[in-house]
Amino acid sequence: MKSDRYQELKHASQLHQEPDWLTAQRLNAFDLIGQLKLPHMQRFAYENWPLTKQRNLVWQDSKEQMLDKQSTANLIQIGETKVQRKFDPRLDKKGVIFADLFAVLKSRPELIKNYLMKQVIKYEENKLTAYHMAYMNCGYVLYLPSNCVINKPIEVDLVQDCTNKNAWIPHILIIAEKGSQVKIVQHLKTIGNEPNTANMVMEVVAKANSHIEISSLEELNKNTLFYFNRRANIAENAHVEWAIGLMNNCDTVGDLDSELIGEGSYANSKAIAITSGKQKVGFNNRVTNRGLHTTGLINQRGVLLDSSKLIFDGIGQIVHGAHGSNADQKNRVLMMSDEAKGDANPLLLIDENDVIAAHAASVGPVDKMQMYYLMSRGISYAKAQRLVIRGFLGAVIDAIPAKNVRQNMIDILERKLIREQNKQH
């Protein structure tokens, strides 16, 4: 006898006219939610967070939440609703697929069926991936045919609609065929104040010789509870760069993974996080060298305000057989307040001995020489401090290809820091 929730989920999927395989996959995943464990986070307790509590699969219409200010993004989704798609028709003709997840499910069902939580991130991995598969309700797909090179960054705005109670479960699928190149700039934010779960999964398939840069600026609301899992499977000589700016105000737990599978593949995983208030953020940034001559870099920076907590682990793993590989990581956190608790632990797991691996971690104050230099030009202590912190985060800010998004990130940072500084004085 299946539970009511099971029947409700089945019914919702069918009502949404989803193919049978998808309904079945959702239901399989549903059965696993109760059996699987939460993903493991070192020294970060979040067992009591209600991350799988919201169990409705509904598609709300959020058109009326359309923001007045016109965004230039190529794709905008608010809640489960697509509100804008502006894309060069020549790229459509070339065979690029760039659309809403459920639109692609209709137009190219085999593509989704082939990849969705089967190759890169499997839904049976843990409780939260299973929950994601069962209740996923929005997202997008980007597919690049072989050798397709897109120079202009593709911008996507994903807006969590918290004017209502509804979990926000976006799924993002990026498939770059051989030799293709693309830059993606994501912007995540929230409207409204209802407490809701957000569960985002991003799967990236980087085939041989492809080159993908993904940056993401995230500013979800404080009443949200956020889980994310992003992973790239990287084939021979493919190149993936991440630049993730976790500027959210919410409690967050997440994984960012780069799987260096093919020979000569490369990943550079950059992330920054700014935490404030009583916020708790636990985050694993993992790069696994599996193939020969692979290069995996991790560069993380955290800034902690108030009594927030940030556990920022960089995990570099060189798997047996990955000869001639290279792993390096830099983790640094800045504590802006005595009550903040933070750690940026570099963990290096090596099964090979002909590999180069280095790591550095430091927890420190603001750079004094930079402060002195700025103040010697008349800039106040507070402003100088904000500029130095920006310098501290510079490597990630710099990796965002869209100038407006970079500026946006800087503005958010300024606001957060000003708020903190005003509290201290």
Added chain:
Amino acid sequence: MSILEVKNLHVEVEDTEKKVRKEILKGVNLTIKTGEIHAIMGPNGTGKSTLSETIMGNPHYYVTQGNILIDGESILKMTVDERARKGLFLAMQYPAEIQGVTNVEFLRAAINARRPKDKPVPVTDFLNDLDQNLNLLDMSESMTERYLNQGFSGGEKKRNEILQMLMIKPKFGVLDEIDSGLDIDALKVVSRGINAMRSSSFGALMITHYQRLLNYVVPDVVHVMMDGRIVKDGTSELAKKLEDEGYAGLRDELGLHIKLTDED
């Protein structure tokens, strides 16, 4: 007219390894009025940078005696940024690099720091001034969009220091070895920048090891510093003499018992 006065200044630094303080400046006296250009020369390690950093308020240096005043007001208790807003500018020997902050934004922040909060510098005024100064210094506009000193060559950093001075328009510029590491053309350009500042409302203290800079920016007064004191004042002729005869000659002439670092 404004006056910068250094009176009987004694300064100690802390040796970070041995944790002991040692006295570097042993009673420096100096008066600079706007409209004047002063040069300080002296052997390595005699305290020239210590003097300029102490004037700016670098927290590594401890004033144990004496005073520094602008127009009669002591600045010793002022923070570094307050001193800057009082009209002091220090072109540093080793300018800091800051990624993520563009040169142009930094310049605007420095200028606005001197203005009322609700009256930032009008964009067109700022850009006109910037254009003019970039021209004067043979700098390309792209330099201003780059991150502050990040990846700048040694010479570019020096030029950038002068650009800041031209934009900020301080009353007193302290230029610590602005000529070191510059090629001949760059030296001319940087000198042009300093000369452009020359006016009745600007005074400078230039620290240099080479007489060449003083050919381009002719000083009104040349001071020689040895062992933490100013031991001789003169005109630009003094600089020429030093270039020919070295410091040992002057020391012996003055009957000083000081060991120069390159002597054994």
